Every structure is written in C-alpha cells, then in structure tokens.
Amino acid sequence: MTGELPAALEAEYAAIFAYGPIGVKLTGGEQTAARAAEAAHRTLRDALVVALQGTGLPPARAAYALPEPIVDRASALRVAIVVEEKAAAVWRAALPATVDTQRRQALDALTGCAVRATRWRRYAKVDPITVAFPGKAPA
Template structure:
C-alpha cells in the first residue's frame, strides 16, 4: 500500500468517525458528553489534516458519504459507548497501515493518531488490546 492509498483510507475512516461520533453524541449520557465532544472535534481536525496530506501526496481527497451504515443499532448510552470504542478500533487499524506506508513527519503523525485512537478505545471500552491497530486483523486459532 502506498502512502497516498493509506492516507486516503485514513481520511475515509475519519469521515466515518465524524459521522459516528455524531450518533454517539446524540445517545451518550451527560457524564461522558464532554469526552464524546472532544473525540468528535479531534477527529474533525484529523480529517481536515488528512485532506491536506492527500493533496500534498498528489491525490484528490475523498469526499465524505452522505451517510454511513453503523455496525449495530445505537438506541442508548451503552450502545453509544460501544460504538465509540469500535470507531476508535477501526481508526487504529487504518493508522497502523499509514504508519507502515509513510516516512518522516507523516509517519510520526500517523503513529500519534494510532496512539490517540488506541487510548480513546481503552477509555471507552475500559480495557485495552495488546497490539492496537492489529486486533481486528489478527485472528488466533485455538
């Protein structure tokens, strides 16, 4: 995967995360609303930075979709918290690809984004994973 392809994938994931956090914000309880708002704003900032990155790499930034299919229904606070953790896990995956594909400052930015996604996922879920960004890809067979 080239750096441009990985940056486009990260941009697409950030578009989806911004959408998803809109749903989270509508269902999250008051006690975690500030956390959801901070995540939403952080993903908007990352999305905007990735648009510039894609242009700098010679690409045309992918536009966001009008809507996104959620992985499950989000009727309440518990589901909103679960969705936030899933969004962060997915972002960790695409940022791990960007870390592998990029060099220099872009690689450092991707590593920072991967770390932020992993930390947010732990905060939402309450537990961590051994290798953030790889958890959904590696399947251990008994």
C-alpha cells in the same frame, strides 16, 4: 503513500459521522468525551485533507454504515469502541507507507484512537480495557 492515507480519510469521515448520534445518547463526562473525540477526528480529517490535496481525495459521503443502531447509552459506547478500533487499524496500516513527519502524524493518530478506545472500554465496563497490539486485527 498509495491507498493508506485515503483509507484513513474514509475512516475519519466515518468516525465524525458516528460521533454525532453517539454524543446524543450520552450524558455528563461521557458526552464531553464524545465531543472531544469528535473534535480529535475532525483535526485528523483536516490534516489528511491537506496532506492529500490535489490527489483526487475521496469526498465525504452523506452517511456511513454504523456497526449497529445507536439506540441507547450501551449501544453508543459499543459503537464508539468499534469506531476507534477501526480508525486505529487504518492508521496502523499507514505507518509502513510513511516516513518522518507523516509517520509521526500516523503514529500519534493511532495512539489517540487506541487511548480513546481504552477510555470507552472503561466506560462500557469491557474487561480487559487494553489490547496488546492496538490497530492489529486479532489473530
């Protein structure tokens, strides 16, 4: 439990920040999915804030760098995929640093991010929509 959970918290702040502009550029079921994704990341953030209570956890910044400007539906979907992949990576990295309940939380977080990334790839018509090792950097 060293730097892995603070890194996960940073990624969750960034995901929550990104889903604001993402949601604006989407409509219908895609917008609903964006709002649900944002809510899921807020839940993960809240759990991390509790877990890291009293450890001098990093505060949320006013803004986070986006992988590209969100100007339309296509860029919104691309950013959503990247946001989920990045969050999946930090949660995967947290697994070896956790046991028991915290490992279960990290695994559920990794799984949620991986499933949302899959959903966004389907909306964006990215092929294939699955990756072999979610959260692992491509070799």
